[in-house]
Amino acid sequence: MRLRFNSSSLVSGVAAVMLLAVVSGCAKSPTDDDKPKQVMYQEVYDPLEPMNRYFFDVNYALDALFLKPVAEIYRGTLPYPVRDSVRNFLTNLSQPVYFINNVLQGEFNRAGDNMGAFFINTLWGVGGLFDAAQLNTHEEDMGQTFAVWGAPEGPYLVIPVLGPNTTREAIGGVGDYFIDPVNIVSDNNDWDYVPVTLWVVNGIDARSRAIESLDEIEKNSIDFYATIRSLYRQNRANLILNGKGNPAQLPDMSFDDDDAPTTKKN
């Protein structure tokens, strides 16, 4: 299998993301006399906040104009079993890249599940339309792999169209694009529109599943940008830990000394 992606497109993809990260070095942090702001700054690490907020608004407008209406039509016209099959099909096509990432993370049991699910669902699930395997596999991307390898997160980024990210996740996204066997096969067969079509359909389906919840979050939030940022971060942490988060790492909620718990059990 010949990799037709030449090295220059990979380099330019990574370079674009690195440029964003370098720009963050020029970002200013709050001055010392603003202590709470400084502490919060360290906690959220969003040095590019003004630029991120701008792109957040751009994405919000694009969503309102294009993605959300299309997602609503998609949900309104297609019955639930059909949309379920679409999701199954897309998940199935992602199993190879999940497999690669699980192997890279040393998660061989999970990788086995990915491979098993892919074959069972393709053969018995009518090309992936039905989840015959019911193995409950989880999405794994290169950003998570980098995290498992110990790479730091980098600044929070809101990328036009792609939405919330961090430097590590963004580079991971570029990596996934190049190692995804589906993309490689499409490229070798000159199926130019396959990766884009899959990406668009995935976006519409995912958006259709989050219409009410995002509306609710927005309605109740006093800073939608900050809410999404926090949700994104916590969700990433969850994905990286594969749900095995240690509950004892939940923040301390004791305020008076005589009120604090004395033992920490696991």
Place this chain on the structure above:
Amino acid sequence: MSKHYKLPLLLMIVTFAASVIFQTPAVAAESKEAAAKSLIESLGNQAVRILSDKSLSETQKEQQFDQFLDADFDMPRIARFVLGRYWRGATEAEQKKFQTVFRNYMVSSYSQKIGSYSGENIKINDAKSLNDKESLVYTLIERPQGPPIKLDWRVRQTSDGKSKIVDVIVEGVSMALTQRSEFASVAANKGGVAGLITELESKAKTASN
């Protein structure tokens, strides 16, 4: 003769007392998780009862939620946690104002959220201990369409033995942490605690419309 009786009697009393003292924490710990579980169960029953009562208007439903909010949630603690680093810099008047405004904001926003109930039911799975005061109750919200939603409840026992909820974790995302992050951003951008209070007040007003 009395000397020979006193020692074994004393030993018996001491041993008995010791067994009671050392037994109580274990018993108390066990019932802490059980208390947490039954709190969530009664919360679920209360919520379902209110939501499926067709005779109640929206405002009546909100009033009912308002009543059990203080009983089931440790609102002052949640408010203080959510204000984060800004609590220490705020005056006592600001702190009190924030707690009131935050509470109203929670009532108006969450009674709406729960109002979109449509046949979900809550399945209580397990309760684990976090430390000697807090437990985590794992529940699932089962929906007629779509996969179930994982909901974890962080329950804390106060010194007088009452159990109250201090955080709700939806699919691994802590609501208290999310709000703390959001409020910190608003306070940073809109003029400290005073600005934050103003924003919450106006949001509570529009949300109840």
